[in-house]
Amino acid sequence: CRLFRDNNFTIGISLEGSEDLQNYHRPGKRGESSYPAVLRGITLLQHYRVDFNVLIVVHDDMAHHAAAIYDHVVSLGARYLQFQPLMNEGNALQQRYQLSADNWGRFMIDIWRQWRKRGDMGRVFVINIEQAWAQYFTHISATCVHSARCGTNLVMEPDGKLYACDHLINSQHYLGQLSNNMLAPAVDTATRLPFGIKKSQRRECQRCSVKIVCQGGCPAHINSAGYNRLCSGYYSFFTEILAPLRAWPRNLNGLKAWRADVMGRFSG
Numbered sequence: 001c002r003l004f005r006d007n008n009f010t011i012g013i014s015l016e017g018s019e020d021l022q023n024y025h026r027p028g029k030r031g032e033s034s035y036p037a038v039l040r041g042i043t044l045l046q047h048y049r050v051d052f053n054v055l056i057v058v059h060d061d062m063a064h065h066a067a068a069i070y071d072h073v074v075s076l077g078a079r080y081l082q083f084q085p086l087m088n089e090g091n092a093l094q095q096r097y098q099l100s101a102d103n104w105g106r107f108m109i110d111i112w113r114q115w116r117k118r119g120d121m122g123r124v125f126v127i128n129i130e131q132a133w134a135q136y137f138t139h140i141s142a143t144c145v146h147s148a149r150c151g152t153n154l155v156m157e158p159d160g161k162l163y164a165c166d167h168l169i170n171s172q173h174y175l176g177q178l179s180n181n182m183l184a185p186a187v188d189t190a191t192r193l194p195f196g197i198k199k200s201q202r203r204e205c206q207r208c209s210v211k212i213v214c215q216g217g218c219p220a221h222i223n224s225a226g227y228n229r230l231c232s233g234y235y236s237f238f239t240e241i242l243a244p245l246r247a248w249p250r251n252l253n254g255l256k257a258w259r260a261d262v263m264g265r266f267s268g
């Protein structure tokens with residue numbers, strides 16, 4: 001922890017959201033409760049004043065517990081929260097975990113409403129909300145998922161093989177073996193692959209009112225019919241959180257005016 005603090009690290013904590021959910025869905029290797037270990041880690045980070053954020057992977061079993069999950073995580077002292085939709089890959093498939101579009105949208109809307117209800121704006125930062133609001137005004141996404149074009153989130157396997165996306169590790173997205181002078185060209189190659197170029201060009205996206213912050217979502221969520229399987233969930237969530245911003249122009253002046261006029265009422 002001293003190393004993390006002295007070098008300004010921010011540590012990511014993976015948590016299921018509550019003690020019961022954590023112990024049920026993420027038990028230890030021997031089937032024991034894992035929540036106490038997570039809590040000890042958070043306590044250590046807080047003792048040494050190391051910044052941390054909490055990452056919660058959302059699946060169907062959590063869909064109706066959003067408010068309780070939010071309250072619990074904030075009660076632990078977390079101030080930076082990120083919610084990530086389940087990816088249908090690896091152990092998730094083997095253990096039959098799923099996430100429907102309706103449940104994804106419902107969960108995130110409930111998080112948004114609880115955040116507002118508690119008056120946590122400016123105190124607790126929900127990355128999914130903050131980044132969408134920033135993207136509305138700046139036209140720039142901080143994440144590959146909601147960029148108009150992706151391919152910069154490379155992943156390297158232990159054997160040095162590079163892939164264009166950490167959720168698409170296959171022959172179609174293989175970039176080659178890492179060498180001393182290959183990384184920059186690999187990024188350039190990745191951004192030219194069809195999966196990243198076409199993600200926001202699908203027909204349904206062109207007539208969508210939340211394309212400005214969604215941009216088609218993650219290509220790894222595209223189903224066999226060519227649609228993002230979380231589309232309607234994203235639409236519901238983004239429609240609700242963008243409603244307070246729609247009256248302001250999408251530029252720096254609009255951002256300043258919105259902050260001056262709205263943020264006081266939201267936090268109050």
